Amino acid sequence: MSTAAISPNLFEAARLGDPHAIVRLLETAQPDIRRYARATCRSSADAEDAAQEALWILSRHVGSIRSLLAVSAWLFSVVRRECLRLARKAGLAPSIDESEAEAALLSRPEADLRLDVAAAFEALPPHYREVALMRDVKEMTIEEIAVALNASRQTVKARLHRARALMREYLTR
Secondary structure: OOHHHOOHHHHHHHHOOOHHHHHHHHHHHHHHHHHHHHHHOOOHHHHHHHHHHHHHHHHHHHHHOOOHHHHHHHHHHHHHHHHHHHHHHOOOOOOOOHHHHHHHHHOOOHHHHHHHHHHHHHHOOHHHHHHHHHHHHOOOOHHHHHHHHOOOHHHHHHHHHHHHHHHHHHHHO
16 A cells, blocks of 8 residues: 555544544545455455454554555555464465464574574565665665666565565565
């Protein structure tokens, strides 16, 4: 979700509980949430359920989100968890608790974790590695990366998403 579409004033008003601002925030976020859910969930019905759940959770918890920059990552994680929950409910995904995998990863000594992350970067195909390094290490924006690589925003976002998925898989296996 592009936080550029959400004005800081709108976000702040919604965060402070203005019902009209919350409705406008939901309307602004809805297309991106639905698109992400369709790409993440196993069926269109699950995607609709996940999108509705994410919007409902956003409406209830917008006051606890501290920064506009955190909105998209937070919403996408809600959608991802809901898609996974629905797939598990249908018996289509293993019931591995994401928090267990994350806890196991974070329980490693910091030096080992640094080496593992470096190895995960090295294991990426070059076109994914380049985008992941630019975004996660150099902290460049999607726009800056697109210009630097002479690629579209969608291409950069897709490569970044795939790079992160591959790194997650590498680190949790």
